[in-house]
Amino acid sequence: MEPSSGVGAEKRPPTVDLVKDKNGTDQILLQNPKGAxxxxxLHGGQVLSWKTEKGDELLFNSTKANSKPPHPVRGGIPICFPQFGTRGSLEQHGFARNKMWLVENNPPALPSFDSTGKAFVDLVLKSSDEDTMRIWPHSFEFHLRVSLALDGNLTLISRVRNINSKPFSFAIAYHTYFSxxxxxxxxxxxLETLxxxxxxxxxxxxxxxxxxLTFESEIDxxxxxxxxxxxxxxxxxKRTFLIRKEGLPDVVVWNPWEKKARALTDLGDDEYKHMLCxxxxxxxxxxxxxxxxxxTGKLNLSLVLST
Structure with a gap:
């Protein structure tokens, strides 16, 4: 991202704050010293916003999104786990995006940042007998670190651990809506030749x-x-998103286009034009x-500006 022109911008510490949305759901706000x-x-462990130091929003969020739990928000970066798509008795894209996550070491020891000026938060989703075990009978812990670096890069690191007595398999996707x-x-x-x-x-x-890839119709x-x-x-x-990943061999590309967008109640009829997953x-x-x-899987998102 562009260097900040603000005097003393480098001297401000990164901040990590606990805030609430209009429904009273807890959210974590990370800010780096430059203002990104x-x-x-905490609902879904979902990144909802990623802004540059100038305040430009880089993630798409629908104006018709339902932000009240248990509905996932249409936009940002929902986490699809333990499945992608529809299969068996699990809800579409799994349950992780619909569950309440916890800040690790609760009550949270905020703020959290390191010597490089990176602000971060550690979240966790754990299996429970009264909740996840009824629909997916496996004991697991899903640890998620979300961090914002001094250069404005956004990183998500996931660690999924089997704490059960039997093996299990899962699929995962960071369903990133770019603006x-x-x-x-x-x-x-x-993606050429793949x-x-x-x-x-x-x-x-x-x-x-x-x-x-260029886009002229629905793609999935x-x-x-x-x-x-x-x-x-x-x-x-005049900007390029770079998507770097580790432990994540596949890439999903999705845009609903006009017909499907009109059928989605939480997406504006013309909003498909301004998003790409x-x-x-x-x-x-x-x-x-x-x-x-x-x-362990890692996703790093960065922005390159051109003149």
Missing amino acids: SVKIS ISDISEVRLEG DYLDNLHEKERFTEQGDA RVYLNSKDVVAVFDHER VDGAAIEKPITLKPGEEW
């Missing part, structure tokens, strides 16, 4: 033929075994953990 910010809701100028004007690079599963054609497998694909870096170019806003994910080959094993 990230807001995370864009116009879906018809952006391009996505880094195989993908097309959810609009009953998960049939195809191979990407183009050098870059899972690209397999992708590079560790993909990029969304938004020429009108590009997810770091592990979907095709679920992750299997034996008792005591732990999996």
Whole structure:
């Protein structure tokens, strides 16, 4: 992100504050010394906002989003776990995005930041007999660190641990809604020559033929075994999103386009034009953990401005 022109901006410490939304749901607000910010809701462990030091919002949120639990918010970065899509008796995209998460070491020892000027918060979702075990009979702990660096980069690090007596498997996706100028004007690079599963054609497998993805209609694909870096170019806003990932081999690309957008009650009819979902994910080959094993996945989002 651009360096701050404010005098003494580097000298302000990062801050981590506990705030509430209009429904009384706890949220964590991270700010770096330059004024960039990230807001995370304890409902779903969901990042809702990621702003530059100038206050520009980088994540899309629908004006029609239902922010009252147990509904997930349409926008930001919902966490899809332990499944992506619909399968069996679990709700679509799993339950993690609909549960209340806890701040680790509750009551939280806020603020949390390190010597590099990075502000962060550690959240946790644990299985429970009266809740998750009834729909997904596995004992787990899901630890999530959300951090905002001095350069404005946003990082999510997940650790999922099996604390059960039997193995279990799961899929995961960070369903990231990027805010864009116009879906018809952006391009996505880094997925060329990859195989993908097309959810609009009953998960049939195809191979990407183009050098870059551009968008002219609905898209719902899972690209397999992708590079560790993909990029969304938004020429009108003169900015590029870089998506770096570790432990997340797949990339979901989704935009509902006009017809499906009109059918979604929590999305404005024309809002599909200003959003693009590009997810770091592990979907095709679920992750299997034996008792005591732990999996780690990392997503890093950064912004590059052009002149």
